[in-house]
Amino acid sequence: MSDSAYRVETTSRLAQWRIDNLASCTYRKSDPFRIGKWNWHLAVEKNRTLFIKLYPEISNLTRDNPPIASFIIRVVCSVGDRKSLIHPEITDKQLKNNDDFIWGIEVPLTGKFIIDVEFLDLKIAAPDGGEPFSIWSEGCTQKQSNGTALASLSKMLSESIHTDIIINASDGSIGAHRAVLATRSPVFRSMFLHDLKEKELSTVNISDMSIEACQAFFNYIYGNIQHDEFLTHRLALLRAADKYDILDLKEVCHESLLEDIDAKNVLERLQNASLYRLPKLKASCICYLVKFGKIFDIRDDFNSFLQCADREIIAEIFHEVLAAWKGF
Template identity: 85%
Template sequence: MSESAYRVETTSRLAQWRIENLASCTYRKSDPFKIGKWNWHLSVEKNRTLFIKLFPEISNSTRENPPIASFIIRVVSSVGDRKCLVHPEVTDKQLKSNEDFIWAIEVPLTGKFIIDVEFLDLKIAPPDGSGPCSIWAEGFTKAQSNATALTSLGRMLSESIHTDIVINASDGSITAHRAVLASRSPVFRSMFSHDLKEKEMSAINISDMSLEACQAFLNYIYGNIRNEEFLAHRLALLQAADKYDISDLKEACHESLLEDIDTKNVLERLQNASLYQLPKLKSSCMRYLVKFGKIYDIRDDFNSFLQGADRELIAEVLNEILAAWKGF
């Protein structure tokens, strides 16, 4: 049998498999064909009844995130009077295996025929548990539209397009937009909604941040921050996130500060964890100091810490040390 007997012809959303001859009591499975993100197969089995199956190629990807398909499938017989059998439209059918869609055809078909599958939509279920979304819609609406919007928002800041508020940092000033700041921070929104000096003077004084750190803060708010910029100013960004109640920035700083604890920064991070109520960071710093014994590598710094740190935090560290000694 020629290789073409198993080949499925495709366009972007249409697949056609031409069957030249299917003898009785015969099974045949097509070669894989690509539609959307998945490779697919068609199979036919003829006994007294003709069974047609459509299914994705089985892999870890299809098991974990199977396609949810909407399609119309037809069988067109090209012998004698042209017959076209159409299965009722299939809508949002999850297909994991070769048993999930089976079409049993009782009408006898002989000779040449075509199996025609028109995919109306293909969806996947997002990992966040929200409703299925189309793979053909998400490309533009989520990726391209969001990227364009963020680029435009970043340009508004970098090119000072219609700015209406001045941010005074410790060593310089930068202009921004009230509406953007208010949409990201309830603290800023309150400033601009009430008769406070910030509203009257069209200026905000952030004297505890350098101009570079303030620029990084605004770049984050506008969705335009670079990774190296974020890493360089994490502690200043953490302070600003706490002060202006921007929870996603605070959590981003929290997660990042967990990643590179070492002897040079552990005591500073421990104090910040206590100050800004970051439980995972505090726990990680405690374990690093006590369980892993790094407290002995920084005795001079630890002695300075004992002289100047918050009393409650010192007590917590000493309790951890005592608990560790009892464990030996």
Template identity: 75%
Template sequence: MTENAYRVDTTSRLAQWRIDNLAACTYRKSDPFKIGQWNWRLVLEKNRNLFIKLYPELSSLNKDSPPIVSFIIKVVSSFGGRKALVHPEVTDKLMKSSEDFIWAFEVPLTGRFIIDLEFLDLKIASPNGGELSSIWTEGFTQKDLRVTALTALGKMLSEGIHTDIIINASDGSIGAHRAVLAARSPVFMSMFSHDLKEKEMSVINISDMSIEACHVFLTYIYGNITHQDFLYHRLDLLRAADKYDVMDLKDACHESLLEDIDTSNVLERLQNASLYHLPKLKFCCMQYLVRFGKIYDIVEDFNTFIQSADMELVGEVFNEVLSVWKGF
């Protein structure tokens, strides 16, 4: 039996364990795989029935804070055509031991199959009680900023204090400050440093952004964007960051878009990854679609994608499909 028999492949919130030959054993435990801040294990046991177990490895460092997890788990078999057995969605389940989640099968599994595990949310159980929060909403960079100075900058924007430049969006205008824009964007710096119309007229036209998206973009530049606005406007922010060369914002959008890839957004994100040269996002979208087999769940959407997407990108997807088929 090869080492690959125990390996679990992962992307941001998805894990897959490929089983080539279950008949050769009655017990198999996967290698640990990291999702969130825990190492997880999957276990297969075969007695009269087949059992699948999932559990986190709790150490002395995290045993007092076990995860509360929401997930979807299914078994996908290629025997006799692609078929899936899906467990009902598990929501907010406290996981402290190897016995907390056990899925029993009465239907025998033959041939090759995949255990497909998609984490929907991960929360930490606090020993002192209190409100639970998702670990995927923590760590936003705003908490590291210097609050007093940023509050003042935000006030300059929100109250229009001594603004000296007007930004015209597609459906409205907002006042801003040349010095702040120039400090955060080399493109704005160039506008104000050379004999361009923006320097003479004190106006910047951004006709490809709504006033709402433009305001959120400026709140990022001024350092007081909210997490909710950041998540809601990520694609608008990505476009603006690329256009005005705000690389820290582009990086933040890139990392954030990796965290919640699913069937409803993967094709759009793949297109944006190609358009804005985001290699990590492109790789993860390809992996999600092809290696993890989610392309079969969105066949109609993928057909529409083929008709409208860049042909070079479509070719890359098909090459990846062919590569995976050859190895399966």
């Protein structure tokens, strides 16, 4: 049997396998063929019923990112009036192995026929656990482009590629890029645009941040901060976001600080909420203290807090206390 008997012809989304003859009881598997990111196989097994299988070739890619396929599959008799059998459209079916899609055909087929697979879409699972996305969509192209750009930007920082300004923290220095900082922060942009000492000396002094916190700050700006690093330096990042007017970082810190309010940190969070104008955090801290009664669990700390707290915060807390008493 010639090699062509196993070859599948393809376009970008269409695969056709021409079979000249099947013995009365036989099995045949095609050569691998490429559609999307994966190599695929078609297989036929003929006994009393003809079974057709479509599956991706086993690989690291298949194991880590199995295709989620939508397709139409047909069997076309290639002689006579070209009668065809069409399987109902398959939509968003994950295919990992040769048992995930099997089509049993009871109608006897003899002579030459064609198995025709038209791929309507191929998706992979999102790395962040979100909805699967199409490898052929604009979104996938955008994700790939964004990922590559962020990796390059991160490399510029980590390997100090063509840095043109030095950031001096309280206990160390980092090389950075004016253009990146000016794009991310209007404060930095103003520094470099006007005849300030930062422009003349090619340095920026951030003496209120440690080198570790400063590194986390610039890792965020360059799109490469790790979650543990973010949590460790969350309050320092909030201060920096407010100081340098980086609104997205400020909001990320705001949302994160809402997630783990407890008796040990609630008063500090309340103070920061007032200082940096974080209304949701302020409301959540006051709710924790008053409505949930935690103010009694930290009575001594709360009394000390009242000695130095902003009058506006004190007024809001007692307003909530009075409102809570009215409910009884």
